[in-house]
Amino acid sequence: MxxxxxxxxxxxxxxxxxxxxxxxxxxxxxxxxxxxxxxxxxxxxxxxxxxxxxxxxxxxxxxxxxxxxxxxxxxxxxxxxxxxxxxxxxxxxxxxxxNIDLLGCIGSAMGFLEGYNKIGLVTTTQHLHLLDEVADFLEQNGKKILINEGAGTTKGQVLGCNFSAIKDIDADAFLYVGSGNFHALGIKLFTHKPVVVADPYLGDAREIDEFADRILRIRSARIAKAMEAERFGIIVSSKRGQSRLELAKNLKNMIKEEGKEGFILFLDDVSPNLLLPFTELDAFVMTACPRIAIDDSKMYKKPLLTPQELEILFKRRKWEDYEIDEIKYTR
Ligand code: SF4
Structure with missing residues (x-):
């Protein structure tokens, strides 16, 4: 199978x-x-x-x-x-x-990790059972490997919206084992440190920095586009694991303090078409899955911001302090 x-x-x-x-x-x-x-x-x-x-x-x-x-x-x-x-x-x-082999792409990643000694190692659910094997290989090749457990996640595991497993890791660089740029981008935006992807499905490795810079430029442009917005839609998910109503209420208050209007919209599956009827709204803020604003940005005609980006828009946070939005767990 x-x-x-x-x-x-x-x-x-x-x-x-x-x-x-x-x-x-x-x-x-x-x-x-x-x-x-x-x-x-x-x-x-x-x-x-x-x-x-x-x-x-x-x-x-x-x-x-x-x-x-x-x-x-x-x-x-x-x-x-x-x-x-x-x-x-x-x-x-x-x-x-x-059960795909990981060591081939880890070998390729070694070139990108040259000059870095302390490496934070992370992956997703499907490769967690092989993470110790990867750590052994890297340590045999002279690296100091750091793997932590997060709040709500397993040791060495990151989600697209939760990076607690790397929060306390003081690494020179991070190595993400897995496919695509989704998790690696999150790690980059969370740590602002060098991130290398070892991709077992492509059998090679790559850096994420250039891609992350491009995404940050897009985020900056989306914030700038929201400057003139007077009315905001604050999106709340009905999915149990994405629902952040308290955050939405706080954002509504913040928007009011800025002399603007905020309206809470309750959705299950967030999609661009479902926002189209709200023609009176100028921009949206996402409290559902934190990755929708960042990864699906192009699909939305009006600016769709994360809560932290809204703070930047209102000059309550500096651009230099850009943070990826997370769904945090306490247990
Ligand atoms: S909220 Fe988004 S990033 Fe987090 S687990 Fe759900 S789908 Fe993935």
Whole structure:
């Protein structure tokens, strides 16, 4: 089954222990191709009826307990580790471990890490089981490796919206093991230190600095475009793991103190089309997933800012103190 391993035997055992009659399954987009095969296995192994959530799923912030809670006895959520969030019904989290080789791309990363001694090492859920192996390799090659546990996340794990695992790491540079620029960009904006991506799917490594500079230039332009805004839409998510109503209320007060108007908008899946009817609003502030404003910026016609960018707009924070927005956990 592709490069991802899903431990279905363990899931069947847990479902049987719970004596569940109806089981909800939830997969992120990349794993949905396995949904039917997994559903068949679970129905055979438990005798339960399976319902597959076909809605998009972005992370452990987005467990379908609110949507499916009345219809199922348990939810099996694939591909993400649990966050410290209270759910309405039992949720079984299943890692999707990737068995792709990591050491090839780590070898390539060594060139980019030359001159740096203390390296902060991080990855995402699917490679966490191989992180010690990567650390050993780097230490054998003369690096001092620093790996920490975050609040709400596992040792060495970063999310696109949570960097607590690297908060207290005093590294010369960070090495992110994984694909794409999404997490590496977050690490760069959080630490402002050199970040190297070791990408096992491409089998090579790269620096993220140039890409991050380009994103920061776009963010600066979006803030400048919001200068004339008088009315702001403050977006709040109904997803349990993204919902920050208190923050939204504080932002509404801040906007009022600046002599402008703020209106709280409550959404499930945030998308540009859903904001189009609000023609009287000049700009938006995002309290849902912190990455929507940064990564999907081009899709939105009107400026869409993070809370920290709103502070910069109102001169309550200096541009030099730019911070990526995070969803923080205390446990
Ligand atoms: S809030 Fe956004 S970045 Fe954070 S886990 Fe959810 S989808 Fe990922």
């Amino acid at each position: 592709s490069i991802h391993e899903l431990d279905i035997g363990d899931v069947i055992e847990k479902i049987n222990e719970l004596k569940a009659d109806i089981v909800g399954l939830q997969f992120p987009e990349g794993l949905k191709v396995h949904a039917i095969k997994v559903a068949k296995q679970i129905e055979l192994g438990t005798g339960a009826t399976v319902i597959i959530s076909a809605d998009p799923c972005y992370g452990a912030c987005d467990v379908a307990d609110v949507d499916m809670g009345d219809s199922v006895d348990v939810i099996v959520h694939f591909g993400h580790r649990p966050l410290p969030i209270d759910y309405d019904l039992p949720v079984i989290f299943v890692d999707a471990r990737s």
